[in-house]
Amino acid sequence: MRIKRFGAVASTAVLGALMVVMGNAPASGTQSTLRAAADTAGVKIGSAVSGKRLDPAAGEDAYRQWAGAELSSVTTENDAKWKYIEPGQGSFYWDDTDRVVEFAEANDQEVRGHTLVWHSDLPDWVGQLSGTALRDALQHHVTSIVGHYRGRVDAWDVVNEPLNDNGGLRTGAGQNGFWGDQLSASYIADAFSWAHAADPQAKLYLNEYGIEADSAKARGLYNLVRDLLDRGVPIHGIGFQTHKLETTRLSGLADVMRRFTALGLEVAITELDVRVPLPVDAAKLERQANVYGWATEACLAVPRCVSVTTWGFTDEHSWIPSQYPKWGAATLLDERYAPKPAYQRVLQLLSLGRPAAGPVAAWRLDEASGDVAADATSSSPQHLAKADAGVLGNESRAPYLKAFKGNGVNAGAKTCEDPAGRSCGSAIRTDVSYTITAWINPASSTADQVIATQRGVYRQAFTLGQRSGRYYFTIPTTDSPSGIDQTLVSTAAVAAGQWTHLAVVWNNGWSHAQLFLNGVRDSGSALWNNGADSWASTGQFLSERAPRDADSPGPSATCGCTSGWHRMPRSRRWPRRP
Ligand code: XIL
Numbered sequence: 001m002r003i004k005r006f007g008a009v010a011s012t013a014v015l016g017a018l019m020v021v022m023g024n025a026p027a028s029g030t031q032s033t034l035r036a037a038a039d040t041a042g043v044k045i046g047s048a049v050s051g052k053r054l055d056p057a058a059g060e061d062a063y064r065q066w067a068g069a070e071l072s073s074v075t076t077e078n079d080a081k082w083k084y085i086e087p088g089q090g091s092f093y094w095d096d097t098d099r100v101v102e103f104a105e106a107n108d109q110e111v112r113g114h115t116l117v118w119h120s121d122l123p124d125w126v127g128q129l130s131g132t133a134l135r136d137a138l139q140h141h142v143t144s145i146v147g148h149y150r151g152r153v154d155a156w157d158v159v160n161e162p163l164n165d166n167g168g169l170r171t172g173a174g175q176n177g178f179w180g181d182q183l184s185a186s187y188i189a190d191a192f193s194w195a196h197a198a199d200p201q202a203k204l205y206l207n208e209y210g211i212e213a214d215s216a217k218a219r220g221l222y223n224l225v226r227d228l229l230d231r232g233v234p235i236h237g238i239g240f241q242t243h244k245l246e247t248t249r250l251s252g253l254a255d256v257m258r259r260f261t262a263l264g265l266e267v268a269i270t271e272l273d274v275r276v277p278l279p280v281d282a283a284k285l286e287r288q289a290n291v292y293g294w295a296t297e298a299c300l301a302v303p304r305c306v307s308v309t310t311w312g313f314t315d316e317h318s319w320i321p322s323q324y325p326k327w328g329a330a331t332l333l334d335e336r337y338a339p340k341p342a343y344q345r346v347l348q349l350l351s352l353g354r355p356a357a358g359p360v361a362a363w364r365l366d367e368a369s370g371d372v373a374a375d376a377t378s379s380s381p382q383h384l385a386k387a388d389a390g391v392l393g394n395e396s397r398a399p400y401l402k403a404f405k406g407n408g409v410n411a412g413a414k415t416c417e418d419p420a421g422r423s424c425g426s427a428i429r430t431d432v433s434y435t436i437t438a439w440i441n442p443a444s445s446t447a448d449q450v451i452a453t454q455r456g457v458y459r460q461a462f463t464l465g466q467r468s469g470r471y472y473f474t475i476p477t478t479d480s481p482s483g484i485d486q487t488l489v490s491t492a493a494v495a496a497g498q499w500t501h502l503a504v505v506w507n508n509g510w511s512h513a514q515l516f517l518n519g520v521r522d523s524g525s526a527l528w529n530n531g532a533d534s535w536a537s538t539g540q541f542l543s544e545r546a547p548r549d550a551d552s553p554g555p556s557a558t559c560g561c562t563s564g565w566h567r568m569p570r571s572r573r574w575p576r577r578p
Pocket of ligand 1: 077078160241271319
């Protein structure tokens with residue numbers, strides 16, 4: 001979850017002490033290539049590539065140029081698989097893999113080698129071996145290849161897809177259990193040890209699919225890897241393949257990644273693609289962009305997630321149509337290399353960089369005097385100032401010195417009021433998951449009041465408030481007059497005259513909100529699954545105060561809606577003070 005923080009609030013009488021908003025800093029500029037954006041974010045952006053297509057003689061100029069310009073990492077899609085690289089026992093074919101490595105060196109890219117041990121794409125001769133002969137052949141295979149590219153391949157998928165869907169070792173023909181049947185689980189530790197001996201600098205990965213959320217398979221892998229580490233096996237990373245559908249709700253990926261990084265491992269997204277049922281339409285591509293976005297966001301949110309690699313980058317060359325008939329369009333570019341919405345999404349998210357590790361704004365409310373609460377975080381401060389009749393005043397409750405006193409309607413606090421004009425804008429990035437917390441002390445249990453809100457162009461990106469004796473949290477489906485409010489209403493009643501700690505957790509992957517009162521989930525309150533996601537907003541953040549005409553034009557006279565706001569020329573929005 002991304003985090004930003006906001007300080008204080010109140011309701012009609014006295015009010016809140018510290019308010020915290022967890023989210024992400026609002027987006028700054030978008031870079032011009034994925035690679036430039038990924039560099040800023042401190043992550044690699046990669047794709048599976050083909051050595052034959054990278055050959056200048058192949059005439060695939062667009063392919064070569066795009067890969068050189070946009071990627072900072074390349075993975076051998078098929079060239080280093082066993083049946084291509086060692087088609088006959090002891091006889092190796094290096095040319096195609098060499099070409100990938102040379103291309104990467106010419107373009108200053110990282111190389112990920114895929115893959116040393118897998119049940120698929122084995123040459124027939126391997127299937128005829130067993131026992132010691134098979135083990136020896138495996139050792140020779142691993143040692144020869146890793147040794148051949150020693151110092152030139154940064155990371156190897158040493159073992160690919162070793163587990164069945166229950167999280168156990170693949171065994172039995174029905175599970176493609178060739179390696180487990182022949183050599184038991186020992187082949188895994190052996191392969192890592194041999195690879196490490198052949199190139200001690202290379203990062204050694206176990207690569208798997210279907211582990212992108214908490215599941216029996218993810219847990220089985222966790223147990224396997226923890227055991228390998230306990231035994232001193234040189235394993236350095238976990239690859240999350242991430243082959244998904246456009247309807248996938250990719251939630252929980254960052255959490256699973258963190259479980260592995262807590263073991264001291266790095267992680268990477270290694271084979272990302274998002275297939276759609278053909279024919280393609282705009283809505284499918286939009287959903288696809290979401291899934292690409294969630295994957296990218298997950299990697300950025302996990303400090304030791306080192307790269308996002310897609311499995312191909314143009315729909316002209318993707319494994320999906322041949323593997324999944326009637327499906328396709330799974331990559332970032334269409335067949336003519338035109339960027340799809342998913343490309344723009346990934347570019348935007350990478351440009352934004354990794355989220356702040358802690359809150360990105362915090363209002364301590366400990367100023368000795370004045371009406372402005374300074375943001376205690378340093379990166380891009382968002383100061384909060386009293387609005388109209390709001391008061392930043394003393395409040396006796398220790399340890400907080402002050403609180404904003406407002407009335408939830410036209411008095412409270414807002415951003416964009418820093419006298420020094422240092423910052424003006426939104427406090428929270430709203431197109432991702434975020435948390436808002438506030439201490440409040442409502443004067444009335446029945447009043448209709450805003451506790452916190454942030455504006456988009458036409459609508460508020462969210463509103464947390466109280467109405468008819470209940471707390472509510474609303475997100476309109478779109479930032480337009482026709483956006484439909486999605487609302488959570490608390491089962492618990494508003495408690496007047498009491499300090500209450502309020503927290504709303506918005507999970508964008510699930511379009512799902514939860515409310516916590518004094519740390520306990522308001523379990524009966526409505527939440528919505530499979531609703532619309534939240535959207536980006538760059539407007540002012542307000543606390544204890546509904547947006548007013550003075551802040552932005554009022555509701556449209558013609559739109560017929562009650563809560564819409566007119567677009568205003570950019571130059572006139574939130575002018576900075578001299
Ligand atoms: C796929 C390739 O993209 C295809 O070209 C090939 O025909 C089959 O393999 N998981 C993996 C990859 O680890 O090696 C697979 O690549 C896709 C699924």
